[in-house]
Amino acid sequence: MATDMTNGNISKHLIKFAVPLILGNIFQLTYNAADSIIVGRFVGTDALAAVGTANPIMNIVIFFIVGICMGASVLMSEYFGAGNIKKFKREVSTTFIAGFIFTIIMIIICMILTKPILRLINTPEKILPDAAMFLRIIFFGLIFTFLYNIYSSTLRSIGDSKTPLIFLIISSILNVVMDIIFVVFFKWGVAGAGMATVVAEMLSSVFCIVYVYKKIPILHFKKNEFILDKFLLRKTINYSSATAMQQTCLYVGKFLVQGAVNPLGIEAIATFNAVNRVDDFAFTPQQSIAHGLTTFLAQNRGAKKKERVKKVFVEGMKIETIYWTILVVVVYFGAHNIMNxxxxxxxxxxxxxxxxxxxxxxxxxxxxSWTNGIQGYFRGMGDFKVTLISTFLQISTRVIFSYLLAPRMEIVGIAVACLLGWIVMLAYEVPVCIKHRRAYNV
Incomplete structure (x- = not known):
């Protein structure tokens, strides 16, 4: 169901949009978490380390695709907010055609380069075969990752964040069930975990496609409407490339950090895999609130409602901070139980x-939580360079200090490196944000 965010209570719109998005992303994260938990408990530490080593590489590719869809969704939101349905539909069709072709090319390249990339980050030979097998299975399913993300991004651009959530809940439950069947009962090990993830992603994409063509008339396309618009393609590439590069930069950084962790041994690799899952669950609500900000700002910018644009940033940052006060209690006091x-x-x-x-x-x-809020603001205002530069600064700092601190402080050094990266990121973002808001009088 489409939602017009250009009218009504700002906080209510943000929360109503962000909560399903948060839940949806958390359920999506259960794909990897279920793999790690079931593999760690029923296959062993070596298998957990193999999945952990593969994950940063997998995420680089997946989040590049997510970034393409995210960048395009800002344009979709802008055209929808302006009431230009013809241009909105052209943007959807252009992104779909170009993104589909790009994803096929990515699958071929990734299949070929799997083992060379794993060796590049010093993956121990003991876990290399399992890590390569897991990655190739995931890469094979990238087409389903694209299909789900393009349809869910399109639905969110018109204010519907609930429907993608429903499909993710169903597919996440199926993913856990299939993990248990493939890994625990069939004893397929790491390969079974990869297969369970791909099948679940396939089902979520099928559910999205069927729903759109049955329930969302605005997204029905006649044959002559399904075209690749060259003008919009250039604009989409401009938006999507910056967002995709920002997402990729983040996960390339994690990939490089994995290279600092790997020499510490298999136990450290397994630890890093586990805590990365926790980090993902912690960051996801922060990012979802920021995505709510992005959609809200893009719709209101398209409708030229400056007063609403002005107020939403403050509301978003308040929600981000409130979320952290809950998170700190859960993670600090639950650390032992989480690791168990x-x-x-x-x-x-x-x-x-x-x-x-x-x-x-x-x-x-x-x-x-603060950096995500600021990035959501800049994406919604159509300024993607700031998000790319700030992410590059953050991840560069994190990688450098990971290699400096990990040999001395082990896994604690990785945490401190994260802190230093976020400090540098905020040092850049805050002055730029203040200047930007003054310039645009928002």
Whole structure:
């Protein structure tokens, strides 16, 4: 169901839009979390390390695709908010055609380069075959990742964040069930975990497509409407490339950080895999609130409602900060129980390392809540360069200090490197944000 955000209560719109988005992203994260928990408990530490080593590489590719869809959705929101339905539909068709072709090319390249990339980050030979197998299965399913994300981004651009959530809940439950069947009962190990994820992603994309063509008339296309508009393609590439590069920059950084963790040994790799899952769950609501800001701002910018644009940033930052006050309590006091989800042995070094990391990060999570809010503002205002530059500064700082601190402080050094990266990011973003708001009188 489409939602016009150019009228009505700002906070209510933001929360109503963000909550389903938060839940949807959390359910999407259960794909990887279920893989890690089930693999760690029923296959072993080596398998958990293999999945953990593969994940940063997988995320670079997946979030490049997500970034393309996210950038295009800003244009969709702008045209929808302006009431220009013809241009809105042309943007959807252009993004779909170009994105589909690009994803096929990505699949071919990734399949070929799997093992060379794993060796580039010093993946131990002991876990290399499993990590490569897991990645190739995931890469094969990238077409379903694109289809789900383009349809869900389109629905969100018209204010419908509930429908993608429903499909993700269904597919996430199926993913966990298939993980148990493939890994626990069939004993297919890491390959079974990858297959469960791909099948679940396929189902969520099918659900989205069927729903759109049955329930959303505005997204029905006649044969002559399904075209590649060259003018819009250039504009979409301009928006999407910056967003995709920003998303990719973030995950290339995580990929490089993995290279700093790998020499610490298999237990450290397994720990890093587990705590990365927790980080993902912590960051997702922050990012979802920011995406709500982006859609809200883009619609109101298209409708030329400056007063609403002015107020929404403050409301969004308030919600981001309130979320962190809940998060810090849950993560700090629940660190032991969280790590026990991944590793049942309470005396394991993986748990010891993980608890140290999470107790620090619980407090550090405040900073990315603010950086996400600011990035949501700039995306909604159509200024993607700031988000790209700030992400590059953050991840560069994080990578440099990971390599400097990890040999001395082990996994704690990785947490401190994150903190330093976010400090540098805010040092750049805050003055630019103040200047931008003054210039646009918002």
């Amino acid at each position: 989800l991944f590793v049942p042995d309470k005396g394991s070094k993986v748990i010891e390392f993980g608890v140290k990391y999470l107790e620090l990060m619980a407090f550090f999570y405040l900073l990315p």
